[in-house]
Amino acid sequence: MRLQDIKTPAYVCEKSKLQSNLNLLNYVAQTSGAKVLCALKGFAFSPGMPLVSSILGGATCSGLIEAQYAKEHGFKEIHTYSPAFKDDEIDEVLSISNHVVFNSFNQWKRFATKAKNSNASIGLRVNPNVSASPTDMYNPCGRFSRLGITRENFEFDNIDGIDGLHFHALCEESAKSLEMVLKAFEEQFGKILPHMKWVNFGGGHHITKAGYDVELLIRLIKNFSKKYNVRVYIEPGEAVGWECGFLIATVLDIVDNEQKICIIDASAECHMPDTILMPYRPKIRNESQNGKFSYRFGGATCLAGDIVGAEAGDPIYKFDNPINIGDKIIFEDQIHYTIVKNTTFNGVKLPSLAMIDESGDVVVWREFGYKDYANRN
Numbered sequence: 001m002r003l004q005d006i007k008t009p010a011y012v013c014e015k016s017k018l019q020s021n022l023n024l025l026n027y028v029a030q031t032s033g034a035k036v037l038c039a040l041k042g043f044a045f046s047p048g049m050p051l052v053s054s055i056l057g058g059a060t061c062s063g064l065i066e067a068q069y070a071k072e073h074g075f076k077e078i079h080t081y082s083p084a085f086k087d088d089e090i091d092e093v094l095s096i097s098n099h100v101v102f103n104s105f106n107q108w109k110r111f112a113t114k115a116k117n118s119n120a121s122i123g124l125r126v127n128p129n130v131s132a133s134p135t136d137m138y139n140p141c142g143r144f145s146r147l148g149i150t151r152e153n154f155e156f157d158n159i160d161g162i163d164g165l166h167f168h169a170l171c172e173e174s175a176k177s178l179e180m181v182l183k184a185f186e187e188q189f190g191k192i193l194p195h196m197k198w199v200n201f202g203g204g205h206h207i208t209k210a211g212y213d214v215e216l217l218i219r220l221i222k223n224f225s226k227k228y229n230v231r232v233y234i235e236p237g238e239a240v241g242w243e244c245g246f247l248i249a250t251v252l253d254i255v256d257n258e259q260k261i262c263i264i265d266a267s268a269e270c271h272m273p274d275t276i277l278m279p280y281r282p283k284i285r286n287e288s289q290n291g292k293f294s295y296r297f298g299g300a301t302c303l304a305g306d307i308v309g310a311e312a313g314d315p316i317y318k319f320d321n322p323i324n325i326g327d328k329i330i331f332e333d334q335i336h337y338t339i340v341k342n343t344t345f346n347g348v349k350l351p352s353l354a355m356i357d358e359s360g361d362v363v364v365w366r367e368f369g370y371k372d373y374a375n376r377n
């Protein structure tokens with residue numbers, strides 16, 4: 001199928017771009033000695049999973065369901081962390097996972113016996129209390145954070161059975177930010193590192209973004225693992241799916257209220273939630289800064305604020321040519337943190353999942369409809 005024939009809305013992953021993200025992450029793994037895990041929280045896209053699981057070192061999971069998904073997709077290692085595990089899920093989590101990371105000493109004590117009787121390697125998540133995150137919403141080390149144990153609450157003499165430490169302090173950050181966090185982490189927790197087998201540097205490393213200092217990351221990992229004789233893990237989500245696909249929608253109508261407004265069959269609220277929450281303004285293919293024709297784009301929902309780019313303060317998109325009803329609109333970079341977060345609010349259809357290869361051939365893997373709405377309502 002060609003792209004112009006696809007039924008919209010659809011998330012379309014560009015296979016060659018995903019492949020080049022994975023190649024870069026694999027280069028980091030090979031040269032630094034770290035294992036690179038895919039954080040399913042940010043990127044769980046079934047059509048891409050055969051590629052991801054064959055190239056990366058494993059998957060990082062936020063609980064039982066993501067761990068089950070990682071198992072089904074054949075990841076080499078499964079690492080599971082949750083802010084709190086449940087009594088009726090922990091057995092299966094421990095049996096599926098190679099690593100299990102607890103968020104508090106309460107949780108570690110609650111499940112220590114089961115953990116020690118399992119084959120999983122156990123770690124604790126700490127909160128180094130520094131971060132360079134862009135917004136509070138995405139800062140795991142902000143004031144009152146529930147994520148990870150602070151040094152004040154860390155029971156340094158209660159680590160029998162603990163193999164590793166985990167921190168996650170970054171969001172879309174540079175290697176320089178990691179360097180800063182590592183320094184604080186070492187100052188606060190350095191004294192127990194000689195007792196650890198592994199340290200997980202979490203996610204938020206924007207490795208596949210142009211300009212990221214990959215060689216600094218490699219140096220930081222190498223120096224750290226040599227200094228403490230530990231295996232290092234990193235677990236990016238966004239960097240796996242970064243700029244490797246788009247959301248394609250059709251213009252259903254164009255209305256006028258001081259400004260031309262295209263109503264599309266995709267929705268910012270349902271299908272591009274971080275454009276509202278983060279917020280950010282997605283690029284549209286073929287937009288033109290000096291174009292004479294300007295439009296807003298709104299979803300076919302009843303939510304007034306379901307306008308693309310409005311929360312980021314810039315909902316006007318300009319084009320050199322007028323847009324017509326029936327045209328297809330392509331929102332760039334909509335593969336990570338979209339599919340995993342989308343909703344059936346207003347009964348809007350979930351976008352299909354598709355892959356496009358370099359020759360422009362499109363394969364649709366999954367379509368959604370009434371059943372998906374009914375099953376979750």
Ligand SMILES: *Cc1c(COP(=O)(O)O)cnc(C)c1O
Pocket residue numbers: 039041042060081168170171172202203204205235236237238239
């Ligand atoms: C969200 C998250 C990740 C992935 O973060 P990205 O910003 O997508 O790279 C990794 N580890 C943990 C614990 C997370 O919460």
